[in-house]
Amino acid sequence: MFAWKAVTARLAIGSAIILAGLNVASAQEGIALPAPAADVSPGTAATETAVFAGGCFWGVQGVFQHVSGVKNAVSGYAGGAKQTANYESVGSGKTGHAEAVMVTYDPKQVTYGHLLQIYFSVAHDPTELNRQGPDIGTQYRSAIFPENEDQGRVAKAYIAQLNKARLYDAAIVTTIEPGHAFYPAEAYHQDFLTNNPTYPYIVYNDLPKLENLRKLFARDFREKPVLVAKNGI
Numbered sequence: 001m002f003a004w005k006a007v008t009a010r011l012a013i014g015s016a017i018i019l020a021g022l023n024v025a026s027a028q029e030g031i032a033l034p035a036p037a038a039d040v041s042p043g044t045a046a047t048e049t050a051v052f053a054g055g056c057f058w059g060v061q062g063v064f065q066h067v068s069g070v071k072n073a074v075s076g077y078a079g080g081a082k083q084t085a086n087y088e089s090v091g092s093g094k095t096g097h098a099e100a101v102m103v104t105y106d107p108k109q110v111t112y113g114h115l116l117q118i119y120f121s122v123a124h125d126p127t128e129l130n131r132q133g134p135d136i137g138t139q140y141r142s143a144i145f146p147e148n149e150d151q152g153r154v155a156k157a158y159i160a161q162l163n164k165a166r167l168y169d170a171a172i173v174t175t176i177e178p179g180h181a182f183y184p185a186e187a188y189h190q191d192f193l194t195n196n197p198t199y200p201y202i203v204y205n206d207l208p209k210l211e212n213l214r215k216l217f218a219r220d221f222r223e224k225p226v227l228v229a230k231n232g233i
Contacts, residue, residue: 017141029137030212033121038160039113040150047071050115051078051145051182053098054124059206060101062214063123065140071232074102075192076184078145080175085183093137100145102182110220116144116158118220122212127170133205137194142174146184152178163232180229190228193194206213 038106040048057075064073077085080096088099103115118124125133128141146152159172184190193206214221 001080014083017184024164026134029122030123032216033162033167034155034165035104035117035119036113037153037161038157039111040107040154042107042111045107045205047104048112050105050112050151051100051147052103052119052123052194053078053143053145054119054126055099055140056135056205057099057101057185058192058202059190059209060123061227062113062206063118064101064103065194065227066213066222067110067115067118067212068220068222070103070105070226072104072226072228074184074191074233076100076102078180078182079143082181082183087186087189090139093139095139098139098141098143100143100182112155112191114220116155118213118217120158120162121216122209126172126174127168129173144174144176146176146178147193152176159226177199181207184233190233194225194227
């Protein structure tokens with residue numbers, strides 16, 4: 001019951017924001033960014049995985065579910081221990097976990113570098129420290145959990161590339177945190193954006209991300225999302 005109370009509280013925050021007319025959504029989402037100068041070679045694997053954290057996992061998952069070449073996108077937790085990988089514990093901000101999304105993709109169709117470009121451009125605001133919009137705490141930090149050394153190298157180089165280009169109003173605070181396992185979130189968090197498109201929190205904070213994806217990455221945008229309900233965890 002506690003977890004559902006927490007979800008309800010998050011939705012209430014979205015409603016209050018709209019009613020108050022406050023502009024506290026991530027202000028630097030939807031920026032046209034250059035592609036990474038370096039990328040991960042596709043290799044021979046049929047699929048690869050990447051783990052990104054960028055605030056509430058509902059919106060991050062929703063973005064990647066609409067990217068061509070993505071086979072699955074699962075909401076979950078990364079950065080902490082297995083025993084605390086649940087919504088109630090992570091919500092305390094004391095577990096080391098961040099709300100994260102594991103993206104399974106076909107490297108022949110979309111590269112890791114291109115996923116990074118989408119992540120930094122439309123999935124979240126990488127200049128907000130330990131928060132995203134109305135959500136505050138280390139569990140909402142901007143973080144990349146590389147699956148291997150190549151991903152870590154490319155992510156680090158891309159952050160340096162973007163900071164040098166000064167395309168944001170502030171420095172990127174995204175951390176690179178290797179060596180952490182990913183744990184899927186509870187079933188009711190999966191496909192949340194698709195299943196709840198009229199919730200105020202989703203309408204205000206997350207649907208604009210999909211619109212930015214459609215505008216800035218038109219060739220990558222897939223109208224019908226790939227859902228966990230069909231692909232499993």
